[in-house]
Amino acid sequence: MAAARETRLRVIALYKELHRLGRDYPDPAxxxxxxxxxxxxxNRNLTDPGEIEKAIKMxxxxxxxxxxxxxxxxxxHLKRMYPNPSPADPTP
Known part of the structure; x- marks a missing residue:
């Protein structure tokens, strides 16, 4: 039973982390x-521990x-902000 609780907490933590990451996803469409x-x-109804672990890994x-x-x-973005100097420019 403790393993099921630990797995549940892992899944909830993964969901929360992915949800936070999704806030900044570049393509709103x-x-x-x-x-x-x-x-x-x-995957909510999975019961096999192997399948659950596979879904967590995904x-x-x-x-x-x-x-x-x-x-x-x-x-x-950083690369656009600082363009490469042309080869003809002398380097200091």
Whole structure:
């Protein structure tokens, strides 16, 4: 029973983290929160511990990919802010 409670807490924490990450999702037409809720509701009735763990791993993968997307967006913004000097410019 304690393992089920621990798994439940992991899933809730993952949902909250993904929900917070979805606030800054760059494409509003994608509707991140609606898709997130749909995926969690679809897996709500899972009982097999192996399937539950597989679904948690998929959620963690989505979290990591979303974080990578945000990092890439920040990097691209910084790159636009500081353009590369042309080769003809003398370097100090």
């Amino acid at each position: 994608y509707n991140f929160h609606k898709k997130l809720r749909g995926l969690f509701e679809k 959620g963690e993968y989505i979290r990591n990919e979303t974080l990578a997307l945000y990092s890439l967006r920040k990097y691209r």
